[in-house]
Amino acid sequence: EPEVTQTPSHQVTQMGQEVxxxxxxxxxxxxxxxxxxxxxxxxxxxxxxxNNEISEKSEIFDDQFSVERPDGSNFTLKIRSTxxxxxxxxxxxxxxxxxxxxPWRQLxxxxxSRLTVL
Amino acid sequence: xxxxxxxxxxxSVQEAETVTLSCTYDTSESxxxxxxxxxxxxxxxxxxxxxxxYKQQNATENRFSVNFQKAAKSFSLKISDSxxxxxxxxxxxxxxxxxxxxxxxxxxxxxxxx
Numbered sequence: 001e002p003e004v005t006q007t008p009s010h011q012v013t014q015m016g017q018e019v020x021x022x023x024x025x026x027x028x029x030x031x032x033x034x035x036x037x038x039x040x041x042x043x044x045x046x047x048x049x050x051n052n053e054i055s056e057k058s059e060i061f062d063d064q065f066s067v068e069r070p071d072g073s074n075f076t077l078k079i080r081s082t083x084x085x086x087x088x089x090x091x092x093x094x095x096x097x098x099x100x101x102x103p104w105r106q107l108x109x110x111x112x113s114r115l116t117v118l
Numbered sequence: 119x120x121x122x123x124x125x126x127x128x129x130s131v132q133e134a135e136t137v138t139l140s141c142t143y144d145t146s147e148s149x150x151x152x153x154x155x156x157x158x159x160x161x162x163x164x165x166x167x168x169x170x171x172y173k174q175q176n177a178t179e180n181r182f183s184v185n186f187q188k189a190a191k192s193f194s195l196k197i198s199d200s201x202x203x204x205x206x207x208x209x210x211x212x213x214x215x216x217x218x219x220x221x222x223x224x225x226x227x228x229x230x231x232x
Contacts, residue, residue, distance in 0.1 A: 004162070035220075042122075043209060043222040056218040091163070104151045104170075104213055107220060109163040 002026040006092050006110035013082055013117055021077045021113045023092030031105060032075045033093040034067065036060070037112075043091065049075065082117045089114050120145040120212050124223035131200045132231055138185075139195045139226050141210030149215035152186065152193045157225075158206040166208070169193065200230045 005024045013019050025032050034046040047057040049067050064086075066078045075094075079086055089112045095105035122143045131137035143152065154166040169177045169186050177184050181201075185194045197204055210223040 031218075033218075035222075042224045043211075043220075045219040045221070048218040058219070104168075104215065104217075106165055106168075109155075111160065111162050 002108075004092055004094055004108050004110035006090075006113050008113055009111065010114045011116070013115070015084060015117055016081050019079045019082055019086075019115060021079075021090050021092075021115070023075045023077070023094075023110055024073050025075055025092070025094030026108055027073070028096070029094035029108070030097045031055075031095045032067075032069070033095075033107065034077045035091040035093065035109075036088040037091070038085075038088040046077075046090075079115075082115075084117050087115055087117045120147070120150075120214070120221040122210050122212050122221050122223040124210050124226050126226045127224070128227045128229070130229045130231060131197075133200055133202060135200055136196060136198045137200055137228065139197075139208050139210075139228065141193045141195070141223055143191050143193060143210070143212050143221075143223075145191075145212060145214070147214050150217075151213045151215070152184075153211045153213065153220070154182070154184070154193075154195045155209040155211060155222075156204075156206045157209065158203075161206075163209065167195065197228075202230050202232060204228060205230045 007022045032049040037043045047061045048055045064080045091112045092110040093107040150171045152169045155163045156166045157163040167179045181198045207225045209225045211220045
């Protein structure tokens with residue numbers, strides 16, 4: 001069964017360093033997402049991406065964050081200068097396109113990348 | 119804005135017994151979808167069951183069923199004949215029709231004991 005894969009599974013970094021989290025969405029999916037979960041808190045939406053541009057982003061997704069689909073398979077989340085409060089589990093997800101017959105999308109999630117900022 | 123609340127941080131159930139996980143939500147939208155996701159330890163979140171808000175009939179998927187009370191904005195998950203493999207974190211989530219953004223609850227850890 002097709003899966004969303006994420007790398008790395010765990011990354012430890014120093015405050016102020018740049019981090020890139022990578023995701024390989026399911027191949028025929030057109031929508032891509034990043035969510036994060038700070039330990040003990042809710043899973044929060046960060047950003048959605050469609051047709052090579054951001055379709056929606058949350059207040060959390062400030063100028064320190066960026067997303068990119070550098071080739072036909074990868075979808076990346078970059079944090080330019082990490083802060084302690086960026087420590088979290090980051091989940092990538094992908095989904096098919098909407099249609100009139102299906103006005104909702106089933107999101108398929110990866111296993112997550114745990115980011116620890118020291 | 120939508121909010122989703124899961125008031126049970128942890129639950130335990132004996133194998134083969136039935137357990138109900140609670141979820142309440144708040145939204146001003148008239149058309150929305152509700153979901154329960156399961157996240158086993160170190161595994162992906164997977165969709166367990168979904169409910170369209172415009173449907174009165176409660177969704178059922180094998181041993182999993184929901185009790186959807188639209189007026190009360192309540193969406194509980196019932197797991198019948200619990201199995202050890204049901205041990206996981208369970209997230210309740212809400213999505214607007216044609217929306218991009220899932221809004222999650224804080225999750226409930228379910229432990230099934232033999």
